[in-house]
Amino acid sequence: xxxxxxxxxxxxxxxxxxxxxxxxxxxxxxxxxxxxxxxxxxxxxxxxxxxxxxxxxxxxxxxxxxxxxxxxxxxxxxxxxxxxxxxxxxxxxxxxxxxxxxxxxxxxxxxxxxxxxxxxxxxxxxxxxxxxxxxxxxxxxxxxxxxxxxxxxxxxxxxxxxxxxxxxxxxxxxxxxxxxxxxxxxxxxxxxxxxxxxxxxxxxxxxxxxxxxxxxxxxxxxxxxxxxxxxxxxxxxxxxxxxxxxxxxxxxxxxxxxxxxxxxxxxxxxxxxxxxxxxxx
Numbered sequence: 001x002x003x004x005x006x007x008x009x010x011x012x013x014x015x016x017x018x019x020x021x022x023x024x025x026x027x028x029x030x031x032x033x034x035x036x037x038x039x040x041x042x043x044x045x046x047x048x049x050x051x052x053x054x055x056x057x058x059x060x061x062x063x064x065x066x067x068x069x070x071x072x073x074x075x076x077x078x079x080x081x082x083x084x085x086x087x088x089x090x091x092x093x094x095x096x097x098x099x100x101x102x103x104x105x106x107x108x109x110x111x112x113x114x115x116x117x118x119x120x121x122x123x124x125x126x127x128x129x130x131x132x133x134x135x136x137x138x139x140x141x142x143x144x145x146x147x148x149x150x151x152x153x154x155x156x157x158x159x160x161x162x163x164x165x166x167x168x169x170x171x172x173x174x175x176x177x178x179x180x181x182x183x184x185x186x187x188x189x190x191x192x193x194x195x196x197x198x199x200x201x202x203x204x205x206x207x208x209x210x211x212x213x214x215x216x217x218x219x220x221x222x223x224x225x226x227x228x229x230x231x232x233x234x235x236x237x238x239x240x241x242x243x244x245x246x247x248x249x250x251x252x253x254x255x256x257x258x259x260x261x262x263x264x265x266x267x268x269x270x271x272x273x274x275x276x277x278x279x280x281x
Contacts (some may be wrong), residue, residue, distance in 0.1 A: 002192055003047035005030060005038065005080065006054035010148040011094065014185035015053070022189075023047070027054070032076035033068060039083040049090040049192045052077050059098070059120040060243040066119035073123035078130025085136025090195035090202075092188055097144035097176060097208070099125040102247020105175075107212075109253045110142070110204040118244035128204070137199030139191055144208045144250045145218075147267075148181035149274050158219050159275070162228035172216035172234035176250030177208030180270035191260050201259055206252035209267030221268055226275045 006012040007024040015022060023045060030041040032054050042050055055073050056062060062069040077093045084091035100108050101115035116122045128140045147155040155178075161168060187207050195201055213221070216234045223230045237246060254264050 001045070001047050002049045002051060002189070003042065003045050005032070005050070005052045009053055009057070010146055010150045010153065010181040011053040011184055011188070013150045014148060014181045015051075015188065018185060018189060020189055032072040035071065035076040035079035038076050038080050042080065042083045042089070043087070047089065049092070049196050050080060050084050051092045051094075051188050051192050052080055053094050053188070055094070056120070056123065059118060062120040062123065063118065063243040066123070069119055069123040070126060073120070074126030074130065077127035078134065081131040081134035081136060081138045085134040085138065088136070090137040090192060090199060091131065091134070092139045092141060092192050092195065093127060093131045094188065095128050095140045095142045096121065096124045097142055097250040097252055098247060099128060099142065100247055100250070102249045104249055105251070107251035107253040108206070108249070110206055110256050117247055120244060132204070137195050137202045139195060139202055140204045141188065141191065142204070142206045142252060143179050143184055144176045144252060145178040146181050146184060147178055149278065150181070154178075154215065154218065155222055155271060155274065158222045159226060159278070162223055162226060162230050165230060167231040167233055168219065169233045169235045169239070170216040170219045171237050171240055172214045173236050174246055174248050174250065175212055175214050177210055177212050177252060177264070178218050178267040179207065179209045180265055180267055182270060183209070183265035187257075187260075187262050190262060194260050203256075205256045206254045207257060207262070208252045208254060208264065209270070210264040212251045222271055225268070225272050
C-alpha cells in the first residue's frame, strides 16, 4: 500500500482513478499546517511508500500568507521525509518549476541552483531542501503548468472564457511545459514503486509535458481543439501585474526520467482527450 497526502487536488484525483493500492489522506485526516500530524499518519498506516501531493498552491495568496505556505510546503514535507527515512520508507514529494528564477532560455536541469522569485517558490524550495537532507530514499519531482478536468487550471479557464469572449489577452513571454495531471499521476506511481525496489534512485527529477510553449500558444491550441473562434492577443508579463512575480523561463530538462522508463507526455493529446470527454458528459 502507498500512502498519499492529499485527496482533492488535481494530481490526487487522477491518482484515485488508477488501479493501484493507494490510501488517500484528506486535510481533515492530516493537516499539513500541523506537520506532526503527518508523521503520526505515516507511522499509523505503515505503508510501503509515501507520496505527497498536498500543498499550499495559491501562488498569489502565498505572498500575503507566506508563514502558512512555508509550513505546508516546507516544514510538512520535511517532516514526512524525515519520518520515512527513520522507518526505511521511500518518499516522493511533488515540487514546482517556481523554485527557479526564470532567467535564460535553456531548460533547467535537476541540478541547477534554485532562486525562487516569490513566496510560493521559496516555500517549495524549503521543502525540497528538507526532503533532500532527510537521508532516506526520497525524490523531489518538479513539475509545471498542471492541468486536468478537475479543479481550477488554465485549460478549464480557457474553455469557459472561450464561450464568452471573442478575444483574450494572454501572456506570451512565459515559456513552460503544460503537464497533464493524468500523466503526472502515472509518473508518481511508477517512481514510488521503483523506489521501493531500488532506493538508490533517490534524487531530484523533472516531469513536464512537451513541447514547451507560451501561455498564449497554449491557449491557441486549446481553442483550436475545442473549435472556439477566439483571437489570442500576445501580451507581456509586465502588462498583467499580479501579487507574485512569475518566472519567464519554466522549461524543465526531463532527461532524468529515463531512469524510471518514463518520457515527457504530449500535452496536446491530453487537451484533446479532456475536451472530447467533457463533450460527452
